[in-house]
Structures are given as structure tokens and as C-alpha cells.
């Protein structure tokens with residue numbers, strides 16, 4: 001029997017949600033966790049690989065043990081790259097069974113506030129009260145389909161998210177839109193399952209390079225261009241090792257930088273399954289899409305060529321993700337309107353808490369507040385340890401009094417909350433970062449889009 005009223009409810013059982021549950025259990029904080037364990041990773045197609053390196057894809061644990069590379073080695077599997085999504089899913093499930101066997105494999109269908117607490121409704125119909133709620137649903141609600149394709153009949157256009165059936169595309173003309181990892185991996189799999197594939201990429205395709213492994217690099221190279229959990233380079237090294245700094249950059253610098261940094265770039269090991277196998281048209285966009293005699297009629301604009309028409313049976317959109325709080329269907333409208341935003345993402349305190357006291361967000365949705373690191377599994381370590389420490393803290397008396405006076409949904413003013421005031425060192429680093437992290441068209445790529 002689970003309690004109907006808990007201190008903390010975690011929504012999501014991926015690397016972020018599971019990592020947080022492991023930390024809360026260790027600290028003795030009462031909680032319940034909802035979601036299908038490692039669902040995102042179990043739902044990835046077979047024969048597809050992680051973009052991140054093995055050491056950058058561990059689920060955080062307080063003792064730092066049972067890392068992903070350790071798991072791979074103990075099973076006689078590759079522990080650096082490329083590593084299959086399925087291996088990561090199995091590692092996560094093993095960790096879950098060992099440390100968080102009480103995960104409830106069910107969906108939250110509604111989340112609202114009632115006085116000082118939150119009320120969650122589960123798909124089983126059960127209602128659960130929680131003092132604090134952490135939303136860790138990854139990219140589940142955010143697949144993006146470009147407007148020009150959105151009007152096509154259902155079934156004619158599909159996003160790459162959650163697609164595992166490729167057999168039904170055999171002998172069909174399939175247009176794959178996008179130039180990142182997901183688009184090209186899906187294109188390769190569709191081709192290998194007998195589809196006639198054509199890829200349309202809006203810009204150039206930036207293939208990831210196949211460099212030497214870390215221990216094969218010269219010491220001087222390792223110092224000049226250090227490796228980090230999100231790629232090579234000093235910028236990435238700073239983002240990993242001083243993760244809270246991004247939070248203190250002014251939003252007008254942090255948000256454009258976060259959008260551009262580590263943009264789409266398919267991995268080197270995919271190239272032999274793409275080059276010469278099917279056409280990849282760069283700098284090409286679809287400007288109009290209609291249905292004509294049971295075929296899709298697509299008007300294409302290709303740079304240097306002009307506009308022309310093609311037909312297809314199906315379009316697969318590998319067009320990335322768009323974080324938008326409003327799209328998380330289980331958050332009630334009233335609660336969502338209380339959450340202050342950076343653009344469409346929640347504005348988070350340095351503890352990942354939103355302007356609604358007790359409501360936290362982690363994972364890619366936190367990137368507008370914390371920069372690119374939290375878009376990846378590598379960011380879970382920082383997010384989990386920060387949130388767990390905050391949840392373990394005694395309630396801030398000033399904050400509680402302030403909220404009582406100001407009313408629900410109002411955050412404690414930054415100047416009045418000692419926790420939000422930057423130290424001189426933080427300010428100095430922040431100023432330095434502001435200059436060195438200007439977004440540039442040559443920003444490094446290695447993102448998994």
C-alpha cells in the first residue's frame with residue numbers, strides 16, 4: 001500500500017526521475033515515483049545508438065557506483081562508443097530494480113494545486129496529495145512537426161519520436177525531413193527495411209568526426225582541447241564542471257546560446273549506412289504539402305536549384321523538439337498559468353524550482369534556465385544532486401511567511417531570499433562566461449536531434 005499523501009511526487013522514471021528517487025531514498029525523504037521505467041530508451045528502434053559517450057551517460061547515484069561503463073564492461077559490451085540505446089535501457093532497468101523497485105508504472109493524468117499542496121490524479125483513478133512535485137518527463141510532450149506538414153492527414157506524416165515499426169514502409173516512397181541524428185538514423189533504417197528514401201535537410205549536414213579515443217590522445221591535446229561529458233572543447237568543459245554558471249548569465253545571452261550550442265550533427269558511425277545509399281538533399285525545404293490522388297504532393301525549394309514538385313507516400317519528420325509548458329497535458333491550465341516563463345519554458349530558481357513554490361522541473365525543459373548540459377543525461381548528476389539537497393533542506397521560514405502574505409504562486413523575491421543572491425566569485429565567473437559564450441555560427445555540434 002502506498003500512502004495517499006506524500007512529501008515528494010516524482011513524475012517520470014527516466015534517468016532524471018530514477019536518479020532523483022535514488023537520492024531521496026538515501027536521504028530518507030518520503031516520495032512516490034510515477035512513470036514507465038526507461039520508457040524513452042526502451043521505445044527507441046533496434047540498431048540505433050546513443051550519441052553520447054559511455055562515461056557521459058550514467059544515471060547518478062549518491063555513491064557514484066554502478067556507472068554505465070561499469071555495467072557495459074561487466075556484460076562484455078562496448079563501454080565508450082557506439083553503444084546501443086537498448087543497452088542503456090537495460091542498464092537503467094537494472095538500476096531501477098536494484099534501487100527503486102517501488103516505481104509505479106502508471107501515468108499522471110492531472111496535476112493541480114489545492115491550498116498548500118498538489119493533487120495528482122493517476123490513470124488508475126487514484127488521487128495522491130504531495131507537498132512537492134518534480135516533473136521529469138524528458139521530451140515526451142515536445143516532438144515538433146513543421147507547420148507546413150501539420151495539416152496533412154494523420155498517418156501520412158509522423159515524427160521520429162517513438163517510431164519502431166519500419167516494415168510497414170517497405171516499397172513506399174518516404175521523405176525524411178531533417179539533417180540530425182534522428183532523421184538520418186531513421187532514414188538508414190527505413191532504407192534497410194526496403195523503403196525508397198529521400199532526405200531533405202534545411203541546412204548542411206554536419207557529420208560528427210571520428211577522433212581517437214581519449215586515452216589515445218596526446219597529453220598536450222587533452223589539455224588544449226579537453227573532453228567533457230557533452231563533447232570536446234573548453235566551453236563544454238566549463239559547462240560540465242561549473243554547471244550553475246549558466247544560470248547566472250542574463251537570459252538574453254543564455255537562451256540563444258542554449259538554442260545554438262550542440263546543434264544537430266549525425267554521428268560518424270552512421271555515415272556508411274547513408275552515403276551512396278539514398279539521396280540526401282541539403283539546403284532544401286518543403287514549402288507546400290497536399291494530398292493528390294492518394295499520394296502526397298510536395299513542393300520543394302532547393303538552394304541554387306529553385307522550386308519543384310515531388311510525390312511521396314509518407315513523410316517522417318526528424319525535426320526535433322520544442323519545449324513548451326502548455327503542451328504537458330496533465331498540468332492543469334490554472335497551475336500552468338501560475339508558472340512564470342522564459343519564452344515557453346518555466347523560469348527556474350537555482351534549485352530547479354518554478355515560480356510555483358514546491359513545483360520543480362528537470363531535464364530538457366530546464367535548459368532555458370540552466371543551459372545545454374541539462375538537455376543530456378550528463379546533466380542529471382547536477383540536477384539530481386541540486387534538487388535532492390533542496391528538498392532535504394528545512395523549510396525556509398521567510399519564504400513560507402512571504403508566500404502566505406503574497407498568496408499562492410508567488411515566488412520569494414530574489415533580493416529578499418538570501419539563497420538567490422550571487423556571491424562575488426559567482427558574479428566574476430558569470431561576467432567571464434558572458435564574454436566567452438557568445439553564440440556563434442561555428443558553435444560546436446554533437447547534439448542528438
Ligand SMILES: Cc1cc2nc3c(=O)[nH]c(=O)nc-3n(C[C@H](O)[C@H](O)[C@H](O)COP(=O)(O)OP(=O)(O)OC[C@H]3O[C@@H](n4cnc5c(N)ncnc54)[C@H](O)[C@@H]3O)c2cc1C
Nearest residue numbers: 012013014015016035036040051052108138363375376377
Ligand atoms: C532520439 C533521441 C536520442 C537521444 N540520445 C541521447 C543520447 O545519446 N545521450 C543523451 O545524453 N541524451 C540523449 N537524448 C536526450 C534525452 O532523451 C534526454 O536527456 C532525456 O530525456 C533525459 O531523461 P529524462 O529522465 O528527463 O526523460 P526520459 O528518459 O525521456 O523519461 C521520461 C519519463 O517520463 C515518463 N512520463 C511521461 N509522461 C508521463 C506522465 N503523464 N505520467 C507519468 N510519467 C510520465 C515516461 O514514462 C518516462 O519514464 C536523446 C533524445 C532523443 C529524443
